[in-house]
């Protein structure tokens with residue numbers, strides 16, 4: 254199977270496990286996405302937005318002082334943190350907002366955990382004049398109150414979700430319920446490469462610009478491809494975004510870092526591929542953290558953006574065929590890498606991203622000083638200052 | 650050989666009325682309480698019982714059924730409890746089916762799940778998040794064990810889609826009365842009659858209407874055009890609000906008796 258032919262399935266993964274009420278909307282969305290991808294006017298409008306609003310192409314930055322802690326390997330960061338709104342999430346929401354307009358819908362709904370995707374969705378809604386409702390677990394609205402305020406400033410309505418574990422997975426459930434009810438005029442702007450087809454393919458298509466740019470930039474800087482491309486994995490959107498252009502380059506290792514929380518062996522983690530098993534969650538078949546009855550197990554991570562018991566189906570497939578590797582990084586390893594990047598390079602990364610940085614320290618030490626590693630710096634850490642200050646005992 | 654469910658619809662068609670189908674999650678309000686509720690519902694005149702498999706992420710369900718599922722899951726309800734409840738229902742002589750999201754079936758084992766349904770007297774399974782495109786393995790299993798695969802159609806389903814889904818369905822077609830999730834509503838949407846009409850042009854299978862029915866008056870209105878009236882959240886709400894199990898059982902008996910009158914008054 255070719256990975257490029259807009260598949261609804263990735264091997265045994267992917268597909269569509271949704272109420273019948275949504276089938277029509279998913280077909281409509283798939284058709285809109287396919288036609289948009291071959292419409293040069295649509296692609297030109299998106300490219301123009303990225304140049305004049307997002308700030309693309311994002312730069313790459315070499316970080317030799319940090320590299321000393323990664324076995325002396327040459328470390329190159331793809332700076333998605335410098336995008337408008339501070340992370341890769343803007344790539345996806347601008348694409349989906351254009352598509353919403355194309356489908357003639359006036360209202361978008363979104364789920365959010367840390368609030369990053371919610372902020373990005375609220376931003377796109379403001380830019381395009383769309384009504385925006387963001388579902389967020391009550392627990393998360395407390396942990397991320399600053400992002401709740403940001404969304405409200407941008408004109409979005411934030412709905413605290415009180416069902417289940419009151420976190421990201423329940424926010425997705427609530428968004429799906431809204432969509433089932435209001436599908437005629439509403440687009441569900443899903444924030445990662447999970448969910449029913451066409452979301453995993455569509456969201457990937459809006460993020461693959463990360464890898465396309467980075468591949469060229471690294472070739473220009475180094476005269477060769479990197480030995481490995483690294484990214485953190487929540488649902489997997491920033492990772493698939495940077496991996497995708499490198500999939501045909503069989504000499505380039507693709508390595509995703511999941512949230513190991515307190516350690517996979519403790520059960521308190523969000524390392525879905527490392528610690529889960531194949532199953533169906535939120536409309537797609539992939540790896541899932543689940544018990545022996547198929548009930549979803551609540552995940553845990555210090556990073557709200559990685560705290561999700563599922564993962565995108567394309568990652569499950571890349572894992573099973575051996576094209577990509579997935580490892581777990583626990584909270585302490587991530588926070589150590591977070592602190593190192595701050596102090597050696599003057600860059601405060603998102604805690605999500607810090608999992609990939611901790612991964613680079615391990616892979617760099619495995620491969621040694623001749624290795625070149627490309628890391629997706631998926632977001633900046635402004636939103637995490639409070640969590641980091643608490644972790645490091647800095648009084649606020 | 651037909652299932653008990655198929656026989657039920659032959660019978661109610663002969664009586665020129667609609668069947669009353671009641672939904673209750675396994676393990677709710679407790680393991681014992683569920684068995685008692687099933688018996689009370691059957692004694693009060695319910696024609697078929699739908700046992701819900703409580704699931705952690707029920708995207709088709711509104712707050713009432715979510716709350717019941719949470720209570721049941723906290724008490725540790727598993728597949729064995731679902732089959733035990735199914736057996737209580739089928740042993741009482743009524744048609745009995747299970748309603749479940751897909752992942753618990755997949756985790757239990759697709760073939761084994763169909764086998765256990767049949768072994769416990771079940772007539773079929775309603776799968777609200779399993780589209781026909783993902784159903785090959787499931788349809789092979791249900792056909793091997795001679796149970797009915799019951800699919801849902803929605804007001805947004807096209808006529809073509811309704812025909813495709815009905816062609817894979819057995820027992821009855823589940824018509825979701827509205828675009829939305831489960832839960833009692835003040836009125837049953839006019840979409841329901843229109844949807845049932847469209848299903849009838851595609852299939853001669855019985856059509857039952859679910860989502861939102863909670864009163865005798867609503868049951869009567871729906872029974873005018875549908876072969877079955879499905880009631881869930883209204884029973885669950887009574888059990889959730891009851892002071893104790895006994896008063897809860899009395900309340901659902903009263904409602905079931907009322908609804909049983911309603912499904913006989915429609916035509």
Ligand SMILES: Cc1ncc(COP(=O)(O)O)c(C=O)c1O
Pocket residue numbers: 340341366367368369370444445446485486487488489490491492557558559603605606631632633
């Ligand atoms: C900066 C950043 N990186 C990564 C993620 C994880 O999402 P994904 O795996 O889809 O890239 C998030 C999610 O909130 C994020 O904010």
